[in-house]
Amino acid sequence: MVADDMPLAAVLRAYDQRVSLDLSAVDMPCLLVPPGDLIALCRQLRDAPALRFDFLSDICGVDIFPQSPRFMLVYHLFSIPHKWRLRLKCRLSEQASAPTVTPVWPTANWHEREAYDMYGISFDGHPDLRRIYMWEGFDGFPMRRDFPLRGYKDDYNPMGAKRPPDEAAG
Amino acid sequence: MTETTVLSEITTDTGLSRDVLLNLGPQHPSTHGVLRLLLQMDGEIVERIEPHIGLLHRGTEKLFESFTYTQIFPLTDRLDYLCPPSNNLGYALAVEGLLGIEAPVRAQYIRVMMAELSRISGHLLITGALPMDVGAMTTLLYTMRDREMVMDLMEMISGVRMHTSFCRVGGVREDLPEGAEARILQFCDIFAARISDYETLLENNRIFLARVENIGNITGEDAIALGLSGPNLRASGVDWDIRRDAPYEIYGQVEFEVILRQDGDCYDRWKCRVDEMRESLKIIRQCIHQMPKGDIMIDDPKIAFPVDKDLLAHSMETHIHHFILSANGFKVPAGEFYSAIEAPKGELGYYLISDGSEKPFRLKVRAPSFVNLQALTERTTNIKYLADVIAMLGSLDPVMGEVDK
Structure with missing residues (x-):
């Protein structure tokens, strides 16, 4: 499935060493990119006539707790003219925020809201960064590895886990 | 309310x-x-x-992380609950991709055939529901009657009408029961004529057309930018169907046409689905005719449950494998895999990250309905009145189980 003829070498050269190819990927080529270069890279991937990644399939947040940096954003791109898929991975520390890709692909709007809602990853410049699944005022980010499966105990959730003491105080 | x-x-x-x-x-x-x-x-x-959205949020992705790979199948059923076989298929392909295995050919035919049956069942709902939303009640009653035939077939094959959970990693749960093929062919014959009935009811119906034609137009460019997929994208004239362009399972061996329309309005999205049901019938017929005899499960006792249940009583080894599989599940090598299939609603993607254990480290569902629903808020023209919003929503065909996950 890996498209060997995808002209990625030019892209890699343009970001000398900052963007690298993840050789462990088996299903499609995968690029590792730092948050600072994400927008420029996305624009290039979308607009370069030889690449034309015009379709953003998905943005997936991943929590690699307790490893550091803790978060990872995985972007799955697809090129409708060339029928290629590409994966971008962007590592983020807990405090850092990612740049929004909504100006490049408007569809990212809800995907980024989902990543924010589930993991608490914030996106700089997002037009409408609110929770999407959970209600406003919900405490915590449910998909984080340290969030209990049953949620935290409260009036509505008597079977939930007890909050760790340091968090309950804050 | x-x-x-x-x-x-x-x-x-x-x-x-x-x-x-x-x-x-x-x-x-x-x-x-x-x-x-x-x-x-x-x-x-x-x-x-x-x-x-989020009123139906059940934390499916969080649950995935605490379920074994086999236990996840019933959870995927409940995403797009109109078409469980497609959801099962996409998920099975992701796990099989990481394991590096492929289901036997017969199993692939059964999976594809069931996925297409479920596509008919999913499209039948919107074929009737969109007219109902805009005031034509009759069609829904007819489509529900015909959807019942698909439900009966599902029940015959898997024992359940809706949440079939029929796929397994490495194949399908059981072989087709005796007489199933004849009944499916019989359904194809009856149903082909029924599709024309719906068209007769609605295609020249001035009231229906006034409510959906030239309403909620999306250009091809905007549809791509919004991330629309499936019939919603093809109604805007973008020629992309994963079944044809990146064939998975046995889609490379069957012939069908990709339905394209140009205007991208509510009517085109509806019509696209009506025509797709005809293509699905073609695929189902070809599946039945081409389907070879043979295994329905890969021969690997560490992954697959025993097909021959008698062995459980006689073979100690089978018994042990069965116990381990049921109690602990099987391990999937560390790595990641993105499988994308053409589900009835569009590109259904499963992004699986495994850490080498029996449970996924992260399993992300790229739910087509979730993305499609965004077209309500931006880049859609000709939505002026409240009544147009209802038509637009109906034509996008969101299934809330999948939107909310």
């Missing part, structure tokens, strides 16, 4: 106009489940649409 809040009263040259906030749903027949729309209106004219 529809509530209105008057924000302000504006006096204009033509008279009094009121800026109103209208709450539509979450319990409302035209929202197809529990979707809540907040509409800012100037009289009858819609100025802004704000969907509020």
Whole structure:
């Protein structure tokens, strides 16, 4: 499935060493990119006539707790003219925020809201960064590895886990 | 439940106009489940649409992380609950991709055939529900009658009408029961004529056309930018179907046409689905005719449950494998895999990250309905009145189980 003829070498050269190819990927080529270069890279991937990644399939947040940096954003791109898929991975520390890709692909709007809602990853410049699944005022980010499966105990959730003491105080 | 809040009263040259906030749903027949729309209106004219989703959120992705790979199948059923076989198939392909295995050919045919049957069942709902949303009740009753035939077939094959969970990693649960093939072919014959009935009822119906034609237009460029997929994208003239362009399973061996339409309005999205049902029938017929005899499960006792249940009583080894599989599940090598299939609603993607254990480290569902629903809020033209919002929503065909995950 890996498209060997995808002209990625030019892209890699343009970001000398900052963007690298993840050789462990088996299903499609995968690029590792730092948050600072994400927008420029996305624009290039979308607009370069030889690449034309015009379709953003998905943005997936991943929590690699307790490893550091803790978060990872995985972007799955697809090129409708060339029928290629590409994966971008962007590592983020807990405090850092990612740049929004909504100006490049408007569809990212809800995907980024989902990543924010589930993991608490914030996106700089997002037009409408609110929770999407959970209600406003919900405490915590449910998909984080340290969030209990049953949620935290409260009036509505008597079977939930007890909050760790340091968090309950804050 | 529809509530209105008057924000302000504006006096204009033509008279009094009121800026109103209208709450539509979450319990409302035209929202197809529990979707809540907040509409800012100037009289009858819609100025802004704000969907509020998440009322059906069950934390499926969080649950995935605590379930073994086999236990996840029933959870995937409940995403797009109109077409469980497609959801099962996409998930099975992701796990099989990481394991580096492929289901036996017969199993692939059964999976594809069931996925296409479920596509018919999913499309039948919108074929009837969109007209109902805009006031034509009759068609829904006919499509529900015919959907019952698909349900019966599902029940015959898997024992359940809706949540089939028929796929397994490495194959399908059981072989087709005796007589199933004949009944499926019989269904194909009956159903082919029925599709024309729906068209007769609606295609020249002036009231229906007035409500859906040239309403909610999306250009091809905008559809791509919005991430639309499936019939919603093809109705806007973008020629992309994963079944044809990146064939998985046995889609490379069957012949079918990809339905394209150009205007991208509500009518085109509806018509696209009606025509797709014909293509699905073609695929199902070919599957039945081409399907070889043979295994329905890979021969690997560490992954696959025993097909021959008698062995459980006689073979100690089978017994042990069965116990380990049931109690602990099987390990999947560390790595990651993205599988994308053409589900009835569009590109259904499963992104699986494994850490080498029996449970996925992360399993992300790229739910097509979730992405498609965004078209309500931006880049769609010709939505002026409240009635157009209902037509637009119906034509996008969101299934809230999948939107909310």
